[in-house]
Every structure is written in C-alpha cells, then in structure tokens.
Amino acid sequence: MKPINESVITTSRHQPIVLKSKKSRRWETPFAGYAFLSPWLIGFFLLTLYPMVQSLYFSFTDYSLLEAPNWVGVENYTKIFTEDRLFYKSLTITVxxxxxxxxxxxxxxxxxxxxxxxxxxxxxxxxxxxxxPSLIGTSVAVAILWRNIFGREGMVNGFLALFGIKGENWIGNPDTALSTLILLVVWQFGSSMVIFLAGLKQISPELYEASAIDGASKVKQFFKITLPMLSPVILFNLVLQTIGSFQMFTQAFVITKGGPVESTFMFALYLYQKAFAGFEMGYASALAWILLIIIAIFTAVIFLTSRFWVFYQTEGGKG
Known part of the structure; x- marks a missing residue:
C-alpha cells in the first residue's frame, strides 16, 4: 500500500482543507527560495565564479587573447617574484x-x-x-577636472598666486603626484560618512548625559563612548575602504597614467597594462590572483586584530 502524503479534513461548513505532510512541505520551501534566488545565483555563477575559475586557469598559461592558451605551470608566478621590477614597484606604491x-x-x-x-x-x-562628491568622485570627468585643478595653470596655483606664492605642477612632480591622488580619494568620503552617521544615531544619548553628570569632557566622551560604540562600524568601513583602495585604477589612469617617473604606478594600472596593452592575459591573471591574496591577507590581519579594539554591546565586551 502506497503512503498517503496528503489528508483531507472537512470543517463544520463542509469546506475541505488539505493538510500536506512534512515531506511535501520540506521539498516545497527550498524550491521557492531557490526560485527567488535564481537571478542572483545565475549572476554569481556566470559573472563571478566562472570568470574567477577561468582566470585561475589562465594564470598558469601563456595566453595573448589572440591565440589558444599554452600551459606553462608556475612560470608566470616565478617570473613575477624573481624578475619583475615593476611588480614590486607598483605593489610598494599601492601599499x-x-x-x-x-x-x-x-x-x-x-x-x-x-x-x-x-x-x-x-x-x-x-x-x-x-x-x-562621492556620487561623482570616481567618474572620468571629475578625474580630468582634478588634473586641471592641480596642473601648472590650475586653480590651486591660481589661489597661491594671490599670496605671491609660485606653485608647481603638482601632477607632474614625482614628489607630489601621489599626494594629489590621495587627496582626491579622501575627498570622496561620503559613503563612509553616511555609515558613520547611521552608527552615531544608534548611540544612546543617555550615555553622554550620564558621563556629563560625572564631569566627563567632550574629548573624554569621544574616546570613552563614541569610539568604543562605533568600533564595529569603524571595522566595517576599514575593511571596505582597504579593499577598494587596493583596486584603485580610474584616478591613476586618467590623471597621471602611472607617472611621472612611475610615482603613481598603481598595481591595478600595471595589471591593466599587462592584460590590454601588452596582451599578456596569462601574466595579468597571475597578477590578479596575487592581488587577491594580498587583499585577503590585509583583511585577515584587520579581523584578527579587531578582537583588541572592537566592542560589541551584545557580548558585553570586546569581540
């Protein structure tokens, strides 16, 4: 006799109600969930996971985009660590x-x-x-504007001329070119600011009122209340900004193109040149995986050290 998966009960008004067995409900719920997740899953497998696996394969090959990949093993990685001067140069500048x-x-x-x-x-x-500025800060137009502002005839030198100071070509000077890129990135603090602002809204005003009654100054409140309560938000922003900064490309490409004298030759810019200017896709794939590992190491260090300075209210102490 076959097992019965459904049963029917009749109410007082003679309306049948179908009760499904646990086995039927167990199979229906995941299916509905995967159906809603399917757009994301398709995008993840086709646009993220598959390209990553393909890139990993290419990193062990000699591939020029114009010919079929030729397996060379770890030759690309060996060349990067033993012969490539620009690898260490770009990595040092990026760090x-x-x-x-x-x-x-x-x-x-x-x-x-x-x-x-x-x-x-x-x-x-x-x-x-x-x-x-954070909405338009990564655009090519703003990068061009930034290049003009810090050029020899730019707005910065025009302002300095009002005080009798003769400015220089900030973008064209190897000693100041990287500083202009850093200033541009710092200027785009809007996303981190919004996250910090949301974190500040979650801090109870009673903590500040109680500390004020005890005679705590604003500076002491900042270090004893604001920073500890914001520490999880600081951790979140720190990880996001670290990952994003390692991948900085647009500003260096548009404003300086890695110059002058390779003073702004970022790792992502070097990777781009190898892949799409030199058509060394296998070599560039190896560089990309090295960058991924470096970012993972920095992120792991941040998380490992967070136990000493991140405070979680739910745990009653440091995480």
Missing part, C-alpha cells in the same frame, strides 16, 4: 597609498559625520551637499 589614504579618509568621514549629527537648521541640505 603606501592604502596606508595613507584609508586612515585619512575614515578620520575625515568620522569628523564630518559628527558635525552632521548635530541638530541644526537645514542639516539635510548640508548632508546632501557633502555627500555629493
């Missing part, structure tokens, strides 16, 4: 860029978020105006 730009960007975002967290008339207008 320096990340170490300087990320803290400055987060500090600027936090200070501005604290200012915008005040109760002032027209604050919504100020928030919109300050956030606006």
């Amino acid at each position: 320096l860029f990340v170490i300087i730009s990320v803290p400055l960007k987060l500090i600027s975002a936090l200070l501005m978020a604290m200012f915008l967290n005040q109760k002032m008339r027209g604050m919504s207008i100020y928030r919109t105006m300050i956030y606006l």
